Ligand SMILES: Nc1ncnc2c1ncn2[C@@H]1O[C@H](COP(=O)(O)OP(=O)(O)OP(=O)(O)O)[C@@H](O)[C@H]1O
């Protein structure tokens with residue numbers, strides 16, 4: 108093509124070239140598209156696989172989570188909770204790996220033969236064991252999920268976890284001053300406030316009508332049953348969340364005992380109650396859950412109905428049927 | 433045979449104990465009788481109220497009124513209580529409820545030793561330590577009510593500490609635990625529950641301390657100044673009933689001697705009243 112092409116031909120050629128490049132481009136695009144598609148399919152397959160695995164995982168995880176949640180719930184909702192609690196008096200181990208969850212607003216009874224550690228466990232809940240020289244604790248004791256033996260203020264702990272002792276121990280002062288001692292300790296000074304707390308606590312302990320004219324009398328002049336209810340009123344006046352009772356009726360006559368049992372049932376609407384008792388009928392009558400202790404271990408802890416009808420351990424059954432203890 | 437030997441032994445033991453007890457009672461009665469027989473005539477002649485209420489004591493003119501010395505005794509005793517009771521009570525509380533076993537082992541014998549020191553040694557201590565100290569600090573002569581009160585305050589410490597501590601130790605631990613379980617601190621348990629519960633014992637210790645302080649002679653004579661006059665200030669000297677007796681008995685005769693014995697009689701009556709209070713309180717504490 109040494110001579111210039113006529114203009115028409117030239118135009119055609121240009122168009123052809125253009126067309127060709129267009130086709131080429133199209134092919135390229137198609138090629139790219141193909142590769143892409145393959146890749147995408149692959150991806151989709153992979154994605155599917157991933158998704159499948161994910162699902163399995165998820166299912167498994169959900170199952171796990173439910174269990175964990177369940178366990179967590181018992182712990183979180185438990186008012187008091189011990190985990191692998193060991194307690195030593197010097198070299199003597201009084202509690203062995205105690206695991207126990209005490210639900211709120213219920214009555215839990217501790218039963219078991221003498222010397223098996225009921226009082227000891229009770230006293231770990233308000234750290235009265237601190238008074239015993241050489242008493243040492245391993246494991247966890249939790250109140251509302253907080254370590255009782257952590258950096259909790261002991262006096263505040265004891266305000267939250269009240270205690271009624273086996274032997275009624277009113278202070279040698281007036282009925283009024285006995286009950287006002289707790290609130291005064293925790294900074295309530297106004298006469299009006301104290302009056303109100305004293306009356307409310309006495310009413311809660313079903314004692315107000317009996318004693319309303321004797322508030323200024325010495326508490327040591329009351330009967331044993333009245334003294335014990337006064338001690339309950341005194342504990343309530345401090346504003347506790349938990350009430351620990353160590354054989355509160357063992358020194359009382361049947362009428363006073365019945366009185367205090369009624370009281371405990373009523374109080375469980377507002378307080379978490381833990382009661383130690385040697386009286387099987389008492390445990391059966393008033394408690395929601397029962398823990399059976401033997402030689403520093405909790406053999407089992409379950410609903411009172413179950414413990415007294417079909418206990419899981421033969422030793423529990425033996426004890427309840429009175430075969431030892 | 434064996435039984436009758438035992439019975440005989442019992443019988444002998446009984447006789448021995450009974451004799452000893454009788455002798456004690458007889459001794460007390462003899463002392464009282466002696467004081468009454470020798471002191472009563474003066475007391476009656478002067479008139480008991482004049483004798484106790486009159487402030488003039490002038491053996492030279494046979495004028496015998498011991499009021500200033502009664503007041504002197506009371507001042508010095510009160511001063512001893514003001515110093516000794518808080519110190520003793522706090523020590524007793526510390527020993528009973530705060531001290532660690534080791535501290536207690538050191539402190540307890542020290543307190544007991546305090547009780548065993550002869551009163552003349554206390555007097556001497558007052559003379560060479562307390563009086564010069566007062567003299568320097570307050571620019572006064574030094575012998576007087578304050579010096580005697582300090583010495584007596586130290587002397588009644590063992591009584592107050594021992595009796596108060598026994599009362600504090602006897603407070604049932606159930607009170608303490610009950611208070612602690614309500615969220616009270618150790619300090620609050622001690623001061624709001626244990627000390628009030630031991631109050632009658634604490635008051636008893638104070639009464640015994642009063643008896644000891646009012647009857648103390650030797651240590652007081654050495655530091656109190658012994659001027660016969662109504663008290664004019666805590667730095668000034670007075671004379672106590674006991675000091676009066678011991679200072680003048682050596683040379684007194686006749687009426688003078690009888691007046692001194694009558695002074696002892698008044699002192700004895702004070703002590704009897706104090707002991708009566710003490711036993712009443714003990715009875716009340718036992719319920
Ligand atoms: N302060 C202490 N020092 C040493 N050992 C103790 C102390 N308190 C209790 N123990 C021992 O710990 C064990 C558990 O005693 P704990 O008082 O808890 O028994 P319990 O179940 O309450 O008996 P009970 O029914 O007779 O009240 C017993 O063997 C007891 O001897």
Ligand SMILES: [Mg+2]
Nearest residue numbers: 225226227353
């Ligand atoms: Mg017990």
